[in-house]
Amino acid sequence: MYPDASVSFEAARNALWLYLNVYGDNKIYTSYDIFSINPWMDNTGIARLASTPFAAGIGLRGQVRDRFSYSLGADYALARNMLSFMSQQQGQKIYQIVAGGDSHVFTASGVLRWKSMDFFALAEVNYRYLSNPKAALMTPAFDLNAVLEYNLKQRLFIRADCYFRTATTGAAMLSEDFVTTLYRVPAFVDVGLRVSYAVNTRLMVFVEGNNLANSKIQYFLNYVEPGINIGAGICLKL
Secondary structure (H helix, E strand, O other), X not given: OOOEEEEEEEEEOOOEEEEEEEEEEEEEEOHHHHHHHOOOEOOOOOXXXXXXXXXXXXXXXXXXXXXXXXXXXXXXXXXXXXXXXXXXXXXXXXXXXXXXXXXXXXXXXXXXXXXXXXXXXXXXXXXXXXXXXXXXXXXXXXXXXXXXXXXXXXXXXXXXXXXXXXXXXXXEEEOOOOOEEEEEEOOEEEEEEEEEEEOOOOEEEEEEEEOOOOOOOOOEOOEOOXXXXXXXXXXXXX
């Protein structure tokens, strides 16, 4: 049995809402779910059950006219068998295996959003504290995501995005001795830019650049994303 209750109060009419949530849940991660999160997994075919016996969150949401909105929140969760990943080396092969554990998780977050006919902007920050950092490997204590997008008469689209995360803790194990070693994975920033042009309702061409800051990006230990890379293509709608 899990709690599931929420209370919301409209502090300012059509402008500000306060909320309180108390909930719990469980989730079975099938092999398909796990591979969709981490494509570098060892193909063991093992499912994983994670649960949140109890969680609670408080916060506020605000709206200014029809374009600007914001939210602030703080959450606590008791997490069981959290899903995370560690690196394992067997001979010359390196792959990922499921790891994790139990932890108390405290989260504070904030979101700012602006949306109009020709401009969209988003900024989201998150801070996390885990009583057991080994339960959520490669999970940063702080991250920031920002997106700016402009369109000219629904023809020319320019999108810039930036993601920053602080240093994380990763773990690796040698199959020969089964000793787990912890590593500090440095902070990184991932910057991207995409310019698209709609030729008509069925055809769009684009050029994009990724990791423009040339950071050493590791979302999973020992799997480093490419450096600066640029590509172009077309999108065809039939």
